[in-house]
Amino acid sequence: MGLISNGTTIFDAGALDSGLAKGAMTLIKTLTASSSATLSFINGSSGVVLDSTYKEYIFKFNNIHPSVNDGLFQFNLTTDGTNFNVTKTTTFFLSNHNEEDNTTGLAYFATRDLGQSTDDQRIMWELQNDNDDAGAGIMHLFEPSSTTFLKHFIVTTQYKSNPNYSNNLFVAS
Numbered sequence: 519m520g521l522i523s524n525g526t527t528i529f530d531a532g533a534l535d536s537g538l539a540k541g542a543m544t545l546i547k548t549l550t551a552s553s554s555a556t557l558s559f560i561n562g563s564s565g566v567v568l569d570s571t572y573k574e575y576i577f578k579f580n581n582i583h584p585s586v587n588d589g590l591f592q593f594n595l596t597t598d599g600t601n602f603n604v605t606k607t608t609t610f611f612l613s614n615h616n617e618e619d620n621t622t623g624l625a626y627f628a629t630r631d632l633g634q635s636t637d638d639q640r641i642m643w644e645l646q647n648d649n650d651d652a653g654a655g656i657m658h659l660f661e662p663s664s665t666t667f668l669k670h671f672i673v674t675t676q677y678k679s680n681p682n683y684s685n686n687l688f689v690a691s
Contacts, residue, residue, distance in 0.1 A: 543576070544572075546565075546566060546567055546568070546575075547559065547564070547565060547566050553585070559577070560596065560599045561599070561662075562599070563599065568662055568663075569662070569663045570661070570663040570664075573660065573661050574658055574659070574660050574661075575658070575659040575660075575662065576656060576657070576658055576659075577656065577657040577659070578654075578655075578656050579591075579653075579654060579655050579656075579657075579675075580654045581652050581654065582642065582645065582652060582653035582654065582655075582677065583645075583647060583651065583652045583653075584645045584646075584647050585647060586647060587645075587646050587647055587680065588643075588644050588645070588646075588680060589642075589643075589644075589645040589646075589647065590640060590642070590643050590645070591640070591641055591642035591643075591645060591653060591675075591677075592638040592639055592640045592641060592642075593638065593639055593641065593657070594636075594637075594638045594639065595669070602638075603636040604636065604669070605634055605635065605636055606632045606634075606635060606636070606637075606639060606691050607631075607632060607633055607634055607635075607691060608631055608632045608639055608689055608690060608691045609626075609631055609689070609690055609691075610626070610627045610630035610631050610640075610687075610688070610689050611624070611625060611626040611627060611687075611688050612624075612625060612627070612685050612686060612687040612688065613625075613685070613686045614679075614683045614684060614685045614686070615683065615684050616681070616682055616683050616684075617682040617683075617684075618682070621683075630689075639673075639689060640689075641655060641657075641673045641675050641687060641689055642655070642675050642677045642679075642685075642687065643679065644679035644680040645677055645678070645679060646678055646679065646680055650678070651677075651678045652677065652678070653675055653676065653677025653678070654675065654676055654677070655673060655674055655675030655676065655677075655687075656673070656674055656675075657671060657672070657673040658671060658672045658673075659671045668691070669691070670690070670691055671689075671690065671691050672688075672689075672690045673687075673688070673689040673690070674686070674687070674688055675687045
């Protein structure tokens with residue numbers, strides 16, 4: 519049995535439509551860091567398209583592994599390709615659990631929020647560099663070239679921090 523809406527098959531025999539007609543994802547660019555402190559993803563630079571072409575841009579980061587303990591992973595935005603100082607108002611919270619299995623938590627961190635700030639937004643901190651330590655995450659950036667609406671984003675990361683906590687972090691603007 520299938521579901522058809524306005525002449526479009528939504529699912530048939532239990533399988534959802536892939537959405538290729540409307541919701542296909544297009545790979546814009548892959549950046550690989552190796553001993554890199556900074557990576558830039560700038561519209562019009564090195565084949566990057568980050569404009570009104572799409573309503574949503576998705577950034578995936580995998581195997582984030584700092585060269586030193588207590589590393590930071592953060593980002594900022596630019597409107598001109600050179601000055602990374604876009605004003606942001608964000609909220610920041612995380613859930614965590616330690617390796618000793620005796621502490622868990624869900625916490626809002628007002629000190630990590632940005633209130634009309636041009637500072638970098640932290641999305642992982644106190645990252646460790648042991649071989650079993652790493653981080654990963656995803657960021658959704660909505661309509662970056664809109665002149666009508668705020669530039670909303672949502673970031674979710676999972677990483678191990680000092681002292682041996684597994685963190686699931688959430689940041690949004």
